[in-house]
Amino acid sequence: MQIPIINHTFGIRNYSFLMYGLWVLLILCSILWNLYSLPLTNNAAWILIGIHLAVLLAGILVNYLFFQKVLFVFRVSKLAEQALKEERQFLNTILESISDGIVVCDKDGHLTLFNPAARTFLGNSELHIPVNECASQYGLHSADGAHLLARDESPLYRTLQDGKVRGQEVFVSPPNGGTERTLLANGETLANKEGERIGAVVTLHDITSQKALEQELRLSAMVFEAHDAMIITDDQGRIQRVNRRFVEMTGYSPEDVFGKTPSILKSGRHDDRFYRNLWKQLTDSGSWQGEIWNQRRNGEVYPQWTSISLIRDNKGTIIHFLSSMVDVSKQRRAEAEVEFLAYHDSLTGLPNRVLLFDRLNQALARSSRSGSVGASVFIDLDRFKNINDSLGHLVGDGMLKEFARRLKKLVRKDDTLARLGGDEFMMVLNELGPDHESATNKVLSIAEKFKASLAEPYHIREYELHTTSSIGVTLFSGDGETAEDIIRRADTAMYKAKEEGRNAIRFYLPEMQAQVRDRLAMENDMRIAMEKDQFKLFFQPQIDIQTGELIGAEALLRWRHPERGYILPDHFIPIAEDTGLIVSLGEYVLREVCCRNRIWHDAGLPKIPIAVNVSPVQFRRTDFLNQVNSILSDTQLSPHYLELEMTETAFMQNIVEVKDTLTQLKARGVNIAIDDFGTGYSSLSYLNQMAIDKLKIDQSFIQDVSTDQNNATITKTIISMAQYLNLKTIGEGVETLDQFKFLQNSGCDEVQGFLFHEPVPMEIFSDMLKNWHNFKVMN
Structure with missing residues (x-):
């Protein structure tokens, strides 16, 4: 380590000359000292000088050798x-040329090296940052960046x-705003010759593009496995x-179709011309779309919306065909259902x-051409509204x-059965005969079959x-008649059948139209009457047949029409029942009677x-x-002073519910009477099951008891029963x-x-109650 220092301070040559000069000076000084201290004649002095010269020469030689060694x-x-x-320059060149980032730290966790790629990735090259702060300083996140x-x-x-x-995947989001990247980190420790750990090195590989490509591939796979069925073919x-949707839609597995052409799906519904046009448009424009009927593996034929596209390479050569397919069978069924519902009734499936x-116009045209007579039959269920309102x-x-099913069984193939709405049905019968007489006989026979079939019991739920x-x-021959005319005439005849007691067949007559207009006018007037309080209560006394005393009364409703005067219930009640007005009208009567009776009680009149x-x-x-319970509660009238009169018809529909309702009314204290008893045909067997108090013998039996033995017998039988x-x-x-004596006896x-x-108005009946004791019928 001294050579570089010496070389740096003096230079190797100057050092050698200095050492040589000092050595020569030392030798000369030694010779001069000897010469001074010893005479030259002394042999010892010359020996000493010789020795010094030898040492000098040896020093020069040694110095020369040392210089050569030092120079070497x-x-x-x-x-x-x-x-x-x-080597360092080469290593730096390698580090700078490597695209992966390299970061080195010592064993104490201090950073010692960043290559340029690492600086680019991390956006910071400060080496003083401790390793345990690298994550926050360089913005190192989890792979998902969360x-x-x-x-x-x-x-x-x-x-x-x-x-x-x-x-280890690391997402880098540099705090200083650098580029965000995803890096793949691999680390190894560094050790010296003795195997001691002296640091660590981590390489950082940029996989941002790879991750983006993977994401793109995943998206492409998701698109390919999307809702649409897809096929990729070669040129x-x-x-x-x-894709999976193709397998689900067609039933073919990938192995079934690999290497085959899409013609495996052909249903046979399209001819060769269809496919020639398809390929021509595909090659001309690069794409085709339209509806194709294909066949599933199980043989089912179905419609699908198909889009086909060409895929070309950079040179414009076709390399693939891409086809996407959507099963539109549900859509077509829905469209067919919508179309069906547009022309058919959703409940019965009838036109x-x-x-x-449309069918009636066709029938009129056919009759006009052939000269044959047809008929329109209007059918309505009697009292259906009662059933619908009461049973749901x-x-x-x-x-x-069930009504429609029975009619269908009786309809000829060329005829039309339709539901107009509610419980109204119409049948169009074609070509019944060459004249009205033969057509009348034939349609009457058919209508009788209808009536008989529809009168059989209906078993609905329980x-x-x-x-x-x-x-x-109504009959038609197509001469100047319209569909509206035919329907109106048949409807008029049907209402005539209802007015004459129901369960009947009536043929249209011109004078019926006036009666229909009168009925419609009365219905409209009735609605106005309810709004303007034109309905009034009358009361008819009920007499004890033995004492002749007033023991009760029947409330009777009268309609005070501004033009027609008082109208009896027999004229407007059937209309109210058909239109549903009877519900609000009945509630009005019940509440008015209870309220009035309570007022009389509070006034101290007889109860x-x-x-x-x-x-x-x-x-x-x-x-x-x-x-009923609400009205009694509101008026505070004792239930014992309310009597409900119901006809036998009310008991015919559902004996279980009727019995339950009557039982609860009876338990409440309300009196129950059967009105017009003897005119029905089904309630006699239920009398012992019903919670009733009184039978009201219909006046049709009483009128002739003194002259008609049958009526007398029936009346006595009812009383005895x-x-x-x-x-x-x-x-x-x-x-x-x-009549009175007969009943009494x-x-x-x-x-x-x-x-x-x-029957008298309410005010007169109030006076009758005030003179209670004077009102008595003597025997």
Whole structure:
């Protein structure tokens, strides 16, 4: 280590001359001292001088040899230093040329080396930063960039601690705003000859582009495995790759189709011309798209929307075909369903009004050409609204489906059965005969079959339901008639069947139209009447047949029409039931009667029960029981002074629910009476099951009891049966003394009718109650 220092301070040559000069000076001084101290004649002096000269010569020789040695060492050192310098320059050149970053630290964790690539990656080359602060100083994050690396997660720190790091991905986001990168770090420890750890080196490989490429490949794979089925073929059209959606859609596995052409999917629905046009457009424009009917592996033919594109290389040569396919069978079915629903009823599947008009116009044109007579048959379920309102729409819908099914079985192939809406159906019968007489006979026979089939019991869910149908018929020959005319005429005939008692067939007559207009006018007037309070309550006394005393009354509704005067219930109640107005009208009557009776009680007038007629539509509603309880609670009327009169029809639909409702009403204290008893045909067997108090004998039996033995027998039978069941009886419509005597002698309990008093307005009946004791019918 001295040679470089000497060489640096004096120079090797100057050092040699200095040493030689000092040596000569020393020898000369020694000779002069000897000469001074010894005479020259003395042999000892010359011997001493000789010795000094010999030493001088030896010194010169030694100095020369030393100089050569020093010069040799100097040259060797110079060559070694030059070699080391060149080696360092070569190493620096290598470090600078390496694209990977290299970072070195000593065993104490101090950074000692950054190559240019590392400086570029990390954006900082300060060597004074400790290893345990590298993560924060250089912005080292986890591979996903989610969080900054902790001290023990840093590659350098891990290398010093663990001795090795392999393949650690690091996301670098330099704090000074440098370029963000993803680096792959590998670390090794450094050791001296003795194997002692003296530091660590970490290489950083930039994999940013590789990660981006991987992401792009993943995206490409995701796109390829997207919702659309995809095929990649070579330039000859041979399948090279298919995606998972293709397998799901066609049923073919990749092995099934590899090396084959897409023609394996052909369904046979397209001719050669179709495919020639496809290939022509594909080669001319580079792409084609359209709908193709293909075939799955299981043989199912289905429509698919197909897009085909050409893939070319840099020279413009076709290298691949890319085809994407979407199964549109569901879409086509949906479109077909939408189209079906546009012309068909969603509940029954029958043609709707739109399609009916089209078919009817075709039938009119056919009749006009052939001269044959056709017919339009309008069919409506009787009292369907009662069933629908009381038992719910699920039961109602089930009944309509069964209704339609029965009609379908009776329809000829060339005829049309349609649902107009609700419970209204229409049938168009073509070419029934050459004239009206033969057509009338034929359509009447068909309509009778309809009526008989529709009258059979309906078993819907847990219910056994009974109903009838009203049928209107009109003939047509296509001479100046329109579809609207035919439907209107058949509808008019159907309403005529309803007005005449339902469960009937009626043919259209011109005068029916005026009656229909009158009915529509009354329906409109009724709605106005409810708004303007034109309905008034009348009361008819009910008499104890033995004492002649006033024991009750029946509330009767009258319509005070501004032009027609008072209208009886027989004229407007059926319309109210058909239109649903009976619900609000019935609630009005029930509340008014309870309120009025409570007022009479508070005024100190005699307390008697008031009977209220309840429509089957009203009674079968699910909220009827709550409605009665609410009205009684609101008016604070004792339930014993309310009597509900219901016809046998109300009991026919659902005996279980009717029984439950009556039981609850009876438990509440409300009196129950069956009105018009004897006119029905199904409730006699249920009398002993029902919680009822009274049978009201229909006036049709009482009118002729003195002259008609059958009616007399029926009346006595009803009274006897009621007595056996511990039920009271009341005869209505009593107009003569003979009728009164007959009922009295037969054991009837109560009577009402014009013989005693006609129905009177509320104000007059109030006066009757005030003169209670004066009102008595003497025997």
